[in-house]
Amino acid sequence: MKKSPAKKQALQRPKGTQDLYTPEISRWHHLEKTCQRIFTQYGYSEIRPPVFESTALFMRGVGETTDIVNKEMYTLASKTAEESDSNINTLTLRPEGTAGVVRAYIENGMSRWQKPVKLYYMGPMFRYERPQAGRQRQFHQIGIESFGIDSPAADAEVIFMAMQLFKHLGLRDLTLQINNIGTPACREQFKVTLKAKLANQLPQLCNDCKTRYETNPLRLLDCKMPSCQALLQTPEIQNFLAQDFTAEVEQKAFNQLLSLLDELEIAYYRNPTLVRGLDYYTRTVFEITSSSDALGAQNTICGGGRYNPLVETLGGPETPGIGWALGVERLLRLLPEIPLPPLDFYIATDCHARAFQLAERLYHQGFSAEVDLTEKPAGKQLEKASKRGAKQAILYFQDAVQARKIVCKTLSTGEQFSGSLDGFLEALQGTSVKSL
RNA sequence: GCGGGUGUAGCCAAGUGGUUAAGGCCCCGGGUUGUGGUCCCGGUAUUCGUGGGUUCGAGCCCCAUCACUCGCCCCA
Numbered sequence: 179m180k181k182s183p184a185k186k187q188a189l190q191r192p193k194g195t196q197d198l199y200t201p202e203i204s205r206w207h208h209l210e211k212t213c214q215r216i217f218t219q220y221g222y223s224e225i226r227p228p229v230f231e232s233t234a235l236f237m238r239g240v241g242e243t244t245d246i247v248n249k250e251m252y253t254l255a256s257k258t259a260e261e262s263d264s265n266i267n268t269l270t271l272r273p274e275g276t277a278g279v280v281r282a283y284i285e286n287g288m289s290r291w292q293k294p295v296k297l298y299y300m301g302p303m304f305r306y307e308r309p310q311a312g313r314q315r316q317f318h319q320i321g322i323e324s325f326g327i328d329s330p331a332a333d334a335e336v337i338f339m340a341m342q343l344f345k346h347l348g349l350r351d352l353t354l355q356i357n358n359i360g361t362p363a364c365r366e367q368f369k370v371t372l373k374a375k376l377a378n379q380l381p382q383l384c385n386d387c388k389t390r391y392e393t394n395p396l397r398l399l400d401c402k403m404p405s406c407q408a409l410l411q412t413p414e415i416q417n418f419l420a421q422d423f424t425a426e427v428e429q430k431a432f433n434q435l436l437s438l439l440d441e442l443e444i445a446y447y448r449n450p451t452l453v454r455g456l457d458y459y460t461r462t463v464f465e466i467t468s469s470s471d472a473l474g475a476q477n478t479i480c481g482g483g484r485y486n487p488l489v490e491t492l493g494g495p496e497t498p499g500i501g502w503a504l505g506v507e508r509l510l511r512l513l514p515e516i517p518l519p520p521l522d523f524y525i526a527t528d529c530h531a532r533a534f535q536l537a538e539r540l541y542h543q544g545f546s547a548e549v550d551l552t553e554k555p556a557g558k559q560l561e562k563a564s565k566r567g568a569k570q571a572i573l574y575f576q577d578a579v580q581a582r583k584i585v586c587k588t589l590s591t592g593e594q595f596s597g598s599l600d601g602f603l604e605a606l607q608g609t610s611v612k613s614l
Numbered sequence: 615g616c617g618g619g620u621g622u623a624g625c626c627a628a629g630u631g632g633u634u635a636a637g638g639c640c641c642c643g644g645g646u647u648g649u650g651g652u653c654c655c656g657g658u659a660u661u662c663g664u665g666g667g668u669u670c671g672a673g674c675c676c677c678a679u680c681a682c683u684c685g686c687c688c689c690a
């Protein structure tokens with residue numbers, strides 16, 4: 179039984195992962211059930227794509243310049259030299275859900291389904307990052323995708339559904355941030371102009387921002403460094419940011435969305451610096467954040483947006499789409515604990531087969547019951563019943579079994595029912611344990 | 615990839631250079647040979663994350679390493 183240091187290490191759970199079990203897992207069940215119910219009501223159906231996909235899918239879908247693809251993917255070692263030569267056959271654990279759903283949409287001919295095609299998914303995602311509060315290497319997302327409709331109504335529905343879901347879950351103090359980032363083409367134009375305007379201040383930017391200036395200038399806008407923020411506060415930059423750089427059609431659609439949100443009385447904060455880190459987003463992007471300090475630094479619990487070019491990028495027919503995903507671990511930090519349901523019956527016995535049959539009849543009536551598996555005297559078995567937290571203890575020992583009798587004791591009060599087995603079961607019919 | 619904090623049993627934890635490493639919870643066994651929760655007794659760390667060093671002597675000091683954790687970056 180001695181554990182050598184080497185063995186001890188080999189048995190450790192990988193960094194940034196979690197073992198989920200007893201009381202905690204019931205909150206997961208609650209969240210999953212609530213989502214399933216609401217999504218189904220809204221006409222969404224579940225899809226379960228594989229947990230790994232070809233590496234190329236994520237490179238093309240999420241974008242080769244993104245952090246996720248660049249440094250956070252778990253790419254599986256190739257089994258053969260042949261495979262390792264090309265990324266086409268290489269496999270990667272999914273870092274996000276949308277790419278796989280889009281691939282499945284294309285591959286299964288869902289473009290021929292009646293529009294909109296509304297899908298939801300739930301499951302683990304994998305990113306190689308330094309873990310911290312609200313961020314793990316294996317984490318879980320629940321997400322939805324709506325394909326085929328490009329109208330502001332589709333955007334509004336998706337956002338409305340998210341807000342309704344959070345309302346049902348009892349979440350408070352959430353902020354919806356929203357922005358229109360236009361098409362890739364107008365974003366390109368915007369980047370060029372922004373870079374030109376900041377060119378003179380380049381030496382004053384923080385080191386991160388100097389890199390961002392080259393790789394992803396949009397990210398520069400939400401740098402938290404005070405010095406960088408100060409540079410952005412100049413009237414020239416502010417005026418530039420205030421004007422919408424997107425094409426007129428997009429502005430019009432976005433304004434329609436905003437008025438739909440107004441009608442729905444969904445409060446939003448229009449954040450012109452809101453940028454998302456995945457390449458596939460176009461037009462509408464949004465985030466839902468919580469001000470709760472239970473979350474640590476990662477306060478975004480839900481994020482999403484429109485991704486009109488994505489289906490085509492991945493080889494399907496031109497199909498607009500919009501969706502979001504929520505972070506399960508983050509969201510659950512905001513939810514209260516769910517107490518475990520108490521055990522209705524604990525059966526103390528020395529006739530196990532008969533006790534199992536008795537338990538079966540109790541299950542049939544909707545009760546929970548456990549049978550003591552030891553050969554110990556009644557006193558010890560009752561002790562277990564108490565410690566287990568059972569409401570009722572049944573004594574069902576040999577002589578009682580033979581006489582078709584039963585003793586049932588309410589552990590909180592010590593009151594005891596004693597009589598025939600059939601009479602006992604009949605009395606239970608349609609009653610709750612409390613009324614015993 | 616970069617920075618801060620922490621490691622003593624399943625959990626909480628005392629211990630800050632000197633004999634066999636407190637205590638509490640949980641768990642297990644017994645007191646009670648067929649009626650519980652309370653109570654009483656007993657048991658569970660050859661060793662302080664791991665390796666090395668200093669010292670007559672190290673859980674305590676030094677070095678390294680690992681793990682966990684918080685933050686940056688980025689994202690859900």
